[in-house]
Amino acid sequence: xxxxxxxxxxxxxxxxxxxxxxxxxxxxxxxxxxxxxxxxxxxxxxxxxxxxxxxxxxxxxxxxxxxxxxxxxxxxxxxxxxxxxxxxxxxxxxxxxxxxxxxxxxxxxxxxxxxxxxxxxxxxxxxxxxxx
Amino acid sequence: xxxxxxxxxxxxxxxxxxxxxxxxxxxxxxxxxxxxxxxxxxxxxxxxxxxxxxxxxxxxxxxxxxxxxxxxxxxxxxxxxxxxxxxxxxxxxxxxxxxxxxxxxxxxxxxxxxxxxxxxxxxxxxxxxxxxxxxxxxxxxxxxxxxxxxxxxxxxxxxxxxxxxxxxxxxxxxxxxxxxxxxxxxxxxxxxxxxxxxxxxxxxxxxxxxxxxxxxxxxxxxxxxxxxxxxxxxxxxxxxxxxxxxxxxxxxxxxxxxxxxxxxxxxxxxxxxxxxxxxxxxxxxxxxxxxxxxxxxxxxxxx
Numbered sequence: 001x002x003x004x005x006x007x008x009x010x011x012x013x014x015x016x017x018x019x020x021x022x023x024x025x026x027x028x029x030x031x032x033x034x035x036x037x038x039x040x041x042x043x044x045x046x047x048x049x050x051x052x053x054x055x056x057x058x059x060x061x062x063x064x065x066x067x068x069x070x071x072x073x074x075x076x077x078x079x080x081x082x083x084x085x086x087x088x089x090x091x092x093x094x095x096x097x098x099x100x101x102x103x104x105x106x107x108x109x110x111x112x113x114x115x116x117x118x119x120x121x122x123x124x125x126x127x128x129x130x131x132x
Numbered sequence: 133x134x135x136x137x138x139x140x141x142x143x144x145x146x147x148x149x150x151x152x153x154x155x156x157x158x159x160x161x162x163x164x165x166x167x168x169x170x171x172x173x174x175x176x177x178x179x180x181x182x183x184x185x186x187x188x189x190x191x192x193x194x195x196x197x198x199x200x201x202x203x204x205x206x207x208x209x210x211x212x213x214x215x216x217x218x219x220x221x222x223x224x225x226x227x228x229x230x231x232x233x234x235x236x237x238x239x240x241x242x243x244x245x246x247x248x249x250x251x252x253x254x255x256x257x258x259x260x261x262x263x264x265x266x267x268x269x270x271x272x273x274x275x276x277x278x279x280x281x282x283x284x285x286x287x288x289x290x291x292x293x294x295x296x297x298x299x300x301x302x303x304x305x306x307x308x309x310x311x312x313x314x315x316x317x318x319x320x321x322x323x324x325x326x327x328x329x330x331x332x333x334x335x336x337x338x339x340x341x342x343x344x345x346x347x348x349x350x351x352x353x354x355x356x357x358x359x360x361x362x363x364x365x366x367x368x369x370x371x372x373x374x375x376x377x378x379x380x381x382x383x384x385x386x387x388x389x390x391x392x393x394x395x396x397x398x399x400x401x402x403x404x405x406x407x408x409x410x411x412x413x414x415x416x417x418x419x420x421x422x423x424x425x426x427x428x429x430x431x432x433x434x435x
Contacts, residue, residue, distance in 0.1 A: 012350075016300065019261040019281065023296045026263045027288040042293045042351075062259060076263065085264040087250050088274065088282050102247065103306040103339065105271035105299060106365040107381035116384045117362045124355060124391040 017045075021053045022062060022076060031066065031073035133422040135213040137415055138182050144412040145179035146327035148172075148405075153334035155405050160395040161341035167405055168335040169314040172321035172328055174409045178416035179325045180229065185423050186214060186222035192427065203430035211426055233323040240316045244275060247312075251276025261300070263288065270364060271299055279307035290367040295360035298347045302357070305346035311339040337382045344386050345394070358390040 012020075024040035025032060032040070038050045054074055057063045065072040109117065152171055156164035189212050191197055198205040209216070251274055254262060262274075262282045271283040281303040288296060306312075318335040322328045344361070348354040365383045389395070 015260060016304070018259055019300050020293075020297060022259065022261050022263070023283070023288050023300065024293065026283075026285050027291070027296065029285070029289060040293055042297055057259075060259070078265070082265070084254050084262040087253050088262055088264060088280075103273040103303065103311055103343070104381055105302060106361055106383050109365045109380045109383055113380050113384050114366070117365065117387050120384070120387050120391055121358060121362055124358070 017049070017053050018057055018062075021050065021057060025063060025074055025076050031068070031075045033068070033071045033073055035071070037074065133185055133213050133419050133426055137419050137422060138186065138213055141178050141182045141412055141415040141419060144408060144415065145175040145325060148175040148408060148412065149325075149327040149330050151405065151408060152328075153330040155398075155401050156331075156334045156338050158401055159398050161338050161345055163397070163402060164338040165311070165314050165335065165342050167402070168331050168338055169317040169321075171405065171409050172318045172331045172335075174413055176321035176325035176328055178412040179327075180226075181416045182419050183222045183226050183229070185419055186219050187226045188423070190216070190219045190223055192430075198430075201427070201431075203427055205430075207430040208426065211429060229324055229326075233320055236323040237320050240319060244312065244316070247274050248276045250274065251278070251280050254280060260304070271303060273303040273306035273311075275307060275310070275312045281307070287364055287367055291360060291363055294351060294353065294356045295363055297351050298353075298357045298360040299364065301347035301350040302343045302360075305343040305350075306339065309342065309346070311343065314339060337385065340382055340386060341389060344390055348390060354390045354394070358387045361387055361390070 020041055021037060024037055028036070028040060034047065034051050034054055037054065038045060038047060041050065054063065054065075054072075058065055058074070062077055063074045064077055065074045067073075148171060152168055152175075156168055159167065189208065192201070192203070192208050193205045193216075195205060198208070212219070214222075260278060260281055262280050263285055264282060265285050270287055271281070274280045274282055281300060283299065283303075287299075291299060315332075315335055318328075318331050322332050344357055345354075347360075348357045351357070361383055365380065
């Protein structure tokens with residue numbers, strides 16, 4: 001993991017920003033201008049950095065863009081995603097052994113666990129809220 | 133080969149099943165993962181070698197083998213640490229465990245190859261992130277060259293910008309650190325030495341904690357990772373089937389750990405664990421040496 005920090009929220013690995021931009025486009029679920037993309041990323045990124053990343057993704061064919069007024073609006077390329085998703089579905093549905101190789105981010109919480117986690121987060125955030 | 137040495141190996145290597153799982157919760161996650169995978173393999177091999185030695189006496193006692201090797205079958209049996217019945221039991225165990233571990237190893241290799249294949253089949257332009265449209269899936273790291281991060285569109289939409297970064301950094305850590313190899317090592321060790329089964333959930337938890345801490349370091353915010361876990365768990369639906377569906381994947385523990393202090397080193401616990409493993413391995417080596425002596429003695433007896 002990178003040790004150096006060049007902003008409040010640390011340094012990104014190579015190519016890391018492309019994944020973040022792509023994730024932001026998918027999360028929005030509608031065409032975004034570069035400014036809107038930038039708003040969907042963590043603060044501290046220069047507009048030109050976002051622009052560069054978007055055009056790199058466009059060159060790779062991972063995003064589509066359409067001119068809307070003065071700016072381009074970007075969307076993820078859907079048919080490519082569908083191919084990828086179909087591939088991955090095969091893997092995900094291949095059964096226990098295949099699943100065992102995948103590192104799942106989280107599981108689903110039981111109601112008790114959900115309450116527990118909510119309490120933990122509330123407690124942790126409480127001092128901060130009082131300070132405001 | 134003496135009975136105390138044989139028992140020592142079996143007891144100490146079995147003990148690591150509980151010890152390792154308990155200690156892993158207290159160690160920093162990177163150390164815990166390595167201890168569980170390397171330690172699990174050492175403990176499993178130590179126990180397995182001793183069973184093989186016990187079973188091998190049956191072969192040495194066969195008249196044909198004994199005359200070919202120029203030793204006395206009677207002398208061998210005389211000095212054997214356990215009776216013939218125990219040797220048979222050991223032989224049966226060796227056969228069962230070998231078959232079991234072999235099956236697990238083959239299945240695991242196929243699964244890893246399958247994951248690699250599905251990564252290779254993806255369009256190169258997609259980059260490391262593969263988004264599945266809709267809300268069906270959560271997020272996964274799929275090992276490959278390069279590995280991919282798969283995330284459901286619904287999940288990405290439910291997270292804030294910082295939480296999305298946390299998610300990506302977490303999955304990236306799984307791939308960069310080869311966590312699936314650690315998990316495979318522990319799974320095969322547990323198949324070879326059933327007393328080591330508690331190490332498997334411990335290793336899953338340790339790799340998740342490791343990836344959480346890596347993500348926290350990458351984005352410089354541990355609390356944001358905790359929030360990402362909670363937000364992802366809220367919108368995560370369990371897959372239709374599979375072992376992973378049964379658990380929350382340690383979310384409460386991981387959230388609590390991220391909200392607490394950064395785990396510090398625990399040198400005493402780590403050294404004790406290493407001492408335990410060295411004891412098991414050393415005792416197994418002594419058992420090998422003693423078996424050699426046993427055959428030498430039997431050979432002398434015949435002359």
